[in-house]
Amino acid sequence: METVGILGGTGPAGRGVAARLAVVGHDVVLGSREESRAIEVASAMSVRGAGTITGGANDAAAACDLVIVATPWDSAIATVTSLRAQLAGKTVISMVNALTREGRELVPIYPPRGSMAAQLAFALPDSAIVGAFHHLPAAQMEDLDSGIDADVLIFSDDAQAREDVAAVVHRLPGLRAVIAGSMSLASPIEAFTAVCISINIRHKAHSYVKMAGLVE
Numbered sequence: 360m361e362t363v364g365i366l367g368g369t370g371p372a373g374r375g376v377a378a379r380l381a382v383v384g385h386d387v388v389l390g391s392r393e394e395s396r397a398i399e400v401a402s403a404m405s406v407r408g409a410g411t412i413t414g415g416a417n418d419a420a421a422a423c424d425l426v427i428v429a430t431p432w433d434s435a436i437a438t439v440t441s442l443r444a445q446l447a448g449k450t451v452i453s454m455v456n457a458l459t460r461e462g463r464e465l466v467p468i469y470p471p472r473g474s475m476a477a478q479l480a481f482a483l484p485d486s487a488i489v490g491a492f493h494h495l496p497a498a499q500m501e502d503l504d505s506g507i508d509a510d511v512l513i514f515s516d517d518a519q520a521r522e523d524v525a526a527v528v529h530r531l532p533g534l535r536a537v538i539a540g541s542m543s544l545a546s547p548i549e550a551f552t553a554v555c556i557s558i559n560i561r562h563k564a565h566s567y568v569k570m571a572g573l574v575e
C-alpha cells in the first residue's frame with residue numbers, strides 16, 4: 360500500500376484526510392515545519408485501521424510515495440519549491456484553496472494562473488499535480504463516526520494520475536471519487552469552497568458536496 364505524506368499535515372485538513380487514509384491501511388506521515396510538533400500532533404490522533412499516522416518534517420512527508428499539500432494557500436508555493444527535487448516524478452495532490460474572509464463570508468482569491476493547483480503545477484514541473492479534497496469539512500473527516508458521505512471532485516491534466524488518485528479516494532470510508540476533468544476546472548472547483556464555507560457559516564452547518572444524478 361502506498362505511503363502518503365502530507366505537507367502541513369498538522370492542521371485540521373491534513374489530519375482529517377490522514378485519519379481516513381490510515382483506516383484503509385496507508386502509512387501516513389504528517390509533515391510540519393517543526394518535526395517535534397508533527398510528532399506531538401500525530402501521537403495525539405487516535406488511529407483506527409491497519410495503517411499508521413506518524414509525524415515528521417515536511418521533507419519526510421515529501422519522501423512518501425504520494426504527497427498531499429495541505430498548507431495555507433499563501434505558503435503552499437514556498438513549501439513545495441524547497442522540496443521540488445524530492446517531489447519530482449511523483450503525484451502531488453493539492454487540496455489548497457485560496458480564500459479570504461469578508462464579513463460573514465469567505466470569498467475566493469484568484470492567483471495569477473487562476474488556481475492554486477495551476478500555481479503548484481508551475482512550481483513543480485516534474486510532478487503530476489492532481490486536485491482533490493477541497494470541499495471536505497475537516498472535523499467531520501477526522502471524526503470517523505461523523506457519518507460524512509461526500510464526493511471528492513478530482514481534476515488533473517495527467518489522466519493516469521487522476522485515475523490513480525481516484526482509486527485511492529474511492530477506498531476511503533465516507534467518500535466517493537468523482538473525476539471532474541482537467542486542470543481547466545481547478546479555478547471553479549477551488550472557488551466553490553468559498554460557497555461551501557459561507558453556507559456553513561450562515562447556516563451553522565458542516566455541509567459538503569454530493570453530486571446528484573451520477574450512476575455509481
Ligand SMILES: NC(=O)c1ccc[n+]([C@@H]2O[C@H](COP(=O)([O-])OP(=O)(O)OC[C@H]3O[C@@H](n4cnc5c(N)ncnc54)[C@H](OP(=O)(O)O)[C@@H]3O)[C@@H](O)[C@H]2O)c1
Nearest residue numbers: 367369370371372391392429430431432434455456493497
Ligand atoms: N480546514 C478545512 O476544512 C479544509 C478542507 C479542505 C481543504 N482545506 C485546505 O487545506 C489547507 C490547510 O487547511 P487547514 O485548515 O489545515 O490550515 P492551517 O491549519 O491553517 O494550516 C495547516 C498547516 O500548515 C502549516 N503552516 C501554517 N503556516 C505555514 C507557513 N507560513 N509555511 C508553511 N507551513 C505553514 C502548519 O503546520 P506546521 O506549523 O506544523 O508547519 C499548519 O498546521 C488550506 O489550503 C485549506 O484551504 C481545508
